[in-house]
Amino acid sequence: MSVPTIRGVIRRNLLIVFLIALFAGGGGFYLLLEHAAMDNAGQQAELMLQSAMAVRGYTTKHILPNFQKLNDAVFHEETVPAFAAQTVFRTVSSGDAAYTYREAGLNPTAPSDRAGPFEVDLIRQFRSDSNLTEMRGVIDSGRQRLFYLARPMRLKDERCLICHDTPARAPKAMLAKYGPNNGFGWHMGDIIAVQLLTVPVTQQFRSTLELVSILIGGLALIFAIAYFALTAAMEATVAGPLDKLAHAAEQASRSTSKTPELPASGAREIRTLAEAIQRLRISLAKALAQLGTKP
Ligand code: HEC
Structure with a gap:
């Protein structure tokens, strides 16, 4: 091995130090920004989910009891918490399709609420681990990167069973509209659906890069x-x-x-x-x- 010259030693060491600093600095900064972007998306999603819960709560507490007094033969979807929350959020997300809110189930009342493969997977995971109260992450929807926040929906309120227990117990007008086959046979304590919220993060990801x-x-x-x-x-x-x-x-x-x-x-x-x-x-x-x- 030849003896190195002082020029060679100094040049090589400078280059090594610079390359390490470049990778560590760039990588560290990337992780930091990515973390901040995820945090930000998580906060947005949490706020939206809270609003969705508020709409559901309002419907169950204030709308449903009053409409029940009407006792008419028409079924009013406005009394359905899931309908209220999803309808409000369709308006919220009409500007940007990447903001979505869904309540997807394996045995849903409305066919449009049937869980897709990703949602089925989430429901399975929530069912298999009862300590799991939330999942969040990023999915690639082909065109966009979406941050998602998912929470299990557990049947905790007896009032839900008015419409989701058996077809015999459900309002006749509802049966006429949705049929007797879907959205029944739910039990108290069951995880019946997943609440899934998505927030677009493609732009944040681009700005980070x-x-x-x-x-x-x-x-x-x-x-x-x-x-x-x-x-x-x-x-x-x-x-x-x-x-x-x-x-x-x-x-x-x-x-x-x-x-x-x-x-x-x-x-x-x-x-x-x-x-x-x-x-x-x-x-x-x-x-x-x-x-x-x-x-
Ligand atoms: C007045 C009857 C009624 C009551 C009470 C009711 N639901 Fe529903 N629920 C429905 C109908 C009808 C739909 C389908 C709504 C639509 O068209 O989007 C639905 C939809 C849902 C969905 C979305 C998945 C699906 O099945 O389409 C969930 C989740 C849900 N309900 C849970 C609940 C919970 C939890 C409660 C109690 C807080 C409750 N529901 C109370 C009638 C009812």
Whole structure:
């Protein structure tokens, strides 16, 4: 293995340090921004889910009892908590289709609420682990990246059974509209559906990538300037003069007749060394002259 030069060692170490700083800085910044974007999407989704719960609660508590008093033969969907919440949120998300709210079940009353493969999977997971109260993450919908927040819907209120117990117990008008086959046979405590909220995060993801590339570009520029400044300074003060010094010392060790060219510039340590070599050479010449040996 050849002995490395001082130039090689310094250049290599500078490059290694810079590359590590670039990757650690870029990667760390990316993770930080990604985390902040997820946090932000999570907060939005939580707020929307709370509003959906509020609409459901309002419907169950204030709308349903009053409509029941009417006792007419028409079924009013307005009295259905799921209908109220999903209808309100369809209006909220009409501007941006990526904001969605769904209450999807395996045995739903309305066919449009039948769970898709992803929702079925969520319901299964909630059913198999009763400690699981929430799931969140990011899904790729082909065109977009969506943040989702999912919570299990457990049947906790006896009032729900008016319409979801047996077809015999359900309002006749509801049966006429939805049929006797779907959305019945639910039991108290069952997880009957999943509440799924999505928030678009494609834009946040793009901005994160943009910011990270700006940071990496900036760091790379600073590093390039630092690299050239440091290597140039090292060349002028250490490596260049040291080369000359090594050459001069080698010449002086071979013959005393020629005056070797010693470096006039360089760091203070190098100049001291050059002067010492000069003195050493003169003393050597004197000593040789005293001995009568022709140099
Ligand atoms: C007045 C009858 C009625 C009551 C009371 C009622 N529901 Fe429903 N529920 C329905 C109907 C009808 C639908 C279908 C609504 C639609 O067209 O979107 C539905 C839909 C749902 C859905 C969406 C999935 C599906 O089956 O389509 C869930 C979840 C749900 N109900 C849960 C509940 C819970 C929990 C309660 C008690 C807080 C409750 N329901 C009370 C009639 C009722």
